[in-house]
Every structure is written in structure tokens, then in C-alpha cells.
Amino acid sequence: MDTSIKRIAKQRIHTLFRLAIETCREDPQLAQRYVDVARRVAMAARVRLPTEYRRLVCRRCKSFILPGVSCRVRIKQRREPHVVITCLKCGGYMRIPLRRKSQGE
Amino acid sequence: MKVTPDIIRCEFIGTEAKVAKSTNPSCVGIRGKVIDETKNTFTILHNGERKMVIKDTSVFHFKFSDGTVVEIDGKLLLGRPEDRLKKRVRRLW
Numbered sequence: 349m350d351t352s353i354k355r356i357a358k359q360r361i362h363t364l365f366r367l368a369i370e371t372c373r374e375d376p377q378l379a380q381r382y383v384d385v386a387r388r389v390a391m392a393a394r395v396r397l398p399t400e401y402r403r404l405v406c407r408r409c410k411s412f413i414l415p416g417v418s419c420r421v422r423i424k425q426r427r428e429p430h431v432v433i434t435c436l437k438c439g440g441y442m443r444i445p446l447r448r449k450s451q452g453e
Numbered sequence: 454m455k456v457t458p459d460i461i462r463c464e465f466i467g468t469e470a471k472v473a474k475s476t477n478p479s480c481v482g483i484r485g486k487v488i489d490e491t492k493n494t495f496t497i498l499h500n501g502e503r504k505m506v507i508k509d510t511s512v513f514h515f516k517f518s519d520g521t522v523v524e525i526d527g528k529l530l531l532g533r534p535e536d537r538l539k540k541r542v543r544r545l546w
Contacts, residue, residue: 360464367467388535
């Protein structure tokens with residue numbers, strides 16, 4: 349029973365993010381709404397958002413960010429190689445370390 | 454796509470919908486893409502216009518992306534999209 353809910357939830361998250369990416373250029377508000385629903389579905393089913401989708405949600409303001417549209421992606425070599433994703437809506441940033449070779453970001 | 458009672462837990466945003474029956478006569482015949490869903494309503498894009506249809510009093514025909522058409526009573530779809538994930542149905546058909 350529980351596994352079927354999780355399977356359906358994963359499917360729904362995929363469709364919602366796909367729709368959000370499609371619509372975000374015409375109607376950013378609607379795309380934001382889809383992402384909010386997707387996050388709430390994930391929380392209700394206790395499923396972790398897949399990594400590729402977690403990168404599309406700002407960690408600070410939880411808004412939908414798309415590289416080149418509403419966020420900036422830069423590679424930094426200081427201290428340790430890492431990627432910085434800056435949200436252009438709230439100014440918050442997330443850092444993704446590039447330490448492990450196997451991860452291949 | 455298999456039609457099981459689990460279908461009420463599926464995602465309806467993005468599907469093609471048609472209002473087959475409704476107690477509100479002006480809502481009957483609305484067809485188009487579902488663009489939003491709330492606890493009690495669906496928002497359907499009908500000829501470029503956003504129409505809000507009450508779930509409780511309508512019967513919908515949904516066409517999923519793989520072409521299956523399913524008729525669902527809106528009464529079963531009541532509830533916010535994330536709460537519907539855990540909804541149970543008694544045997545209906």
C-alpha cells in the first residue's frame with residue numbers, strides 16, 4: 349500500500365516538474381504553483397525530491413529557478429572546486445561541492 | 454495505462470478534460486487542458502479562457518497523455534491535490 353503511494357507520488361512529481369519547465373516562460377506564476385504542488389506531494393508521501401529537481405528549487409525561498417532565467421550558475425575554484433547557484437529572486441545561494449569524482453556534476 | 458481505483462490519486466494537472474455532466478448548465482461542454490486544481494475546483498483552459506469548474510457537482514472525462522479516456526465523478530476527486538494521494542475509496546464499480 350505504502351509503496352504504491354510512493355510510486356504514484358514520484359510519477360506526479362515528474363509530470364509537475366515537466367509542466368513547470370514547459371510553462372515557466374509564458375506564465376512563471378503557474379510554474380511556481382506546479383512546483384509548490386510537487387513539493388507538497390513529495391512531503392505528503394515522504395519521498396525525497398530527485399536531485400535534478402532539487403537543483404531547480406531555491407533552498408532559501410523555495411521558488412522555482414531555471415538556469416539562465418532566474419538563477420546564475422558558476423563554477424568556483426576557491427578553497428575547493430564547487431558550483432554556486434544563485435537565486436536571482438531572493439539572492440540566496442546553494443553550493444554544490446565537486447569533490448567526489450564519481451558524482452560527476 | 455491501467456484503470457484502477459488508484460486513478461483518483463493520479464495527477465490531473467496537464468491532462469485534457471471535458472465536463473460531461475454538471476448541475477451548472479453553463480459548465481457543461483467545457484473542454485481543454487487542466488491548468489490548476491484546488492480543494493473544490495478544477496481550472497480548465499477553454500479556448501484561451503480560464504474556467505473554474507466545481508468538482509462536487511460535475512462529471513469529467515479525462516484524457517491522459519497516453520490516450521486513455523476515463524470518466525470520473527468529481528465527488529471522488531474532492532480534496533487538495535496533495536491530500537488526494539492518501540485518499541481511499543470504497544468499491545464503486
